[in-house]
Amino acid sequence: MDSFTPIASTLGGTLIGTAAAGLLMFHGRIAGISGIAGGIFRRQPGDVTWRIMFLAGLFMAGVLGSWFYPGAYRVEIDRTSLALIAAGLAVGIGTQLGSGCTSGHGVCGIGRFSKRSTVATVSFMATAAITVFIVNEILGGAV
Amino acid sequence: MKIKVGAFLGGLVFGIGLAVSGMTQPAKIVGFFDFGGSWDPSLGFVMAGALLVYAPVYRAVVKQWHRPIWASSFSLPTRKDIDWRLVSGSALFGVGWGLGGYCPGPAFTSVGARSHEALIFGAAMLVGVGAYQIFTRLREARIEETATRDTSPVIDG
Numbered sequence: 001m002d003s004f005t006p007i008a009s010t011l012g013g014t015l016i017g018t019a020a021a022g023l024l025m026f027h028g029r030i031a032g033i034s035g036i037a038g039g040i041f042r043r044q045p046g047d048v049t050w051r052i053m054f055l056a057g058l059f060m061a062g063v064l065g066s067w068f069y070p071g072a073y074r075v076e077i078d079r080t081s082l083a084l085i086a087a088g089l090a091v092g093i094g095t096q097l098g099s100g101c102t103s104g105h106g107v108c109g110i111g112r113f114s115k116r117s118t119v120a121t122v123s124f125m126a127t128a129a130i131t132v133f134i135v136n137e138i139l140g141g142a143v
Numbered sequence: 144m145k146i147k148v149g150a151f152l153g154g155l156v157f158g159i160g161l162a163v164s165g166m167t168q169p170a171k172i173v174g175f176f177d178f179g180g181s182w183d184p185s186l187g188f189v190m191a192g193a194l195l196v197y198a199p200v201y202r203a204v205v206k207q208w209h210r211p212i213w214a215s216s217f218s219l220p221t222r223k224d225i226d227w228r229l230v231s232g233s234a235l236f237g238v239g240w241g242l243g244g245y246c247p248g249p250a251f252t253s254v255g256a257r258s259h260e261a262l263i264f265g266a267a268m269l270v271g272v273g274a275y276q277i278f279t280r281l282r283e284a285r286i287e288e289t290a291t292r293d294t295s296p297v298i299d300g
Contacts, residue, residue: 009192
């Protein structure tokens with residue numbers, strides 16, 4: 001429990017909510033990161049640049065954030081490159097098949113009181129918990 | 144131009160929020176799901192904070208606004224059905240999230256922070272996203288082609 005950060009997490013959450021609300025008010029779009037990324041590959045005319053700009057903003061936040069507070073990007077879990085590749089592929093394919101991720105379903109979807117997104121969020125939270133249980137309790141925390 | 148700057152700023156604020164909230168630290172993500180070990184409830188506070196802002200804004204905007212400020216119309220999800228793709232895709236995403244400790248937003252922003260782990264994860268994630276989208280597009284094109292062929296006039300004899 002020593003790493004519990006209720007104030008910073010709530011504050012960061014309101015920033016995430018503000019950015020998502022801004023994208024809705026100004027662009028009429030859902031701030032789902034996996035959906036924004038996936039749309040780039042569909043190459044619909046006039047629908048690509050804003051996606052790249054949003055992701056560039058995310059990237060730039062990381063550049064700036066790591067200057068001011070590199071500790072925010074600490075990893076501190078024991079994962080081989082192979083495990084990271086498998087995890088990345090699962091997240092990439094899973095979010096496209098399931099039409100969303102933590103932001104699209106978990107924040108924007110639940111925020112719209114969407115039943116689809118609530119079901120999706122329960123589904124990915126459940127398998128994430130099962131996966132962490134297997135990795136930490138059965139495999140000893142390193143994969 | 145303003146649309147591009149707006150999207151960039153949206154991503155920037157979103158990314159700063161991810162870092163402040165702790166979402167960019169895989170150990171905190173794993174900690175949230177580690178009920179058997181030392182549980183870290185922080186992620187719940189991130190979602191609560193985000194919903195506190197987003198849910199009331201969404202309700203007000205959708206009820207009262209005819210169009211967004213810089214776009215001619217809203218582009219919002221319309222589907223209501225719960226199908227196997229939604230459930231199994233999300234389940235697969237959860238496995239990757241629990242395994243790698245990154246979901247898509249934190250992965251992108253952590254690449255900007257030059258995290259070696261995020262770079263490996265993020266590259267694989269983009270391959271997954273791209274492969275799925277390109278495969279889907281090819282399949283849709285094939286279905287469309289078949290459909291056009293089927294509706295062409297049938298000449299008997």
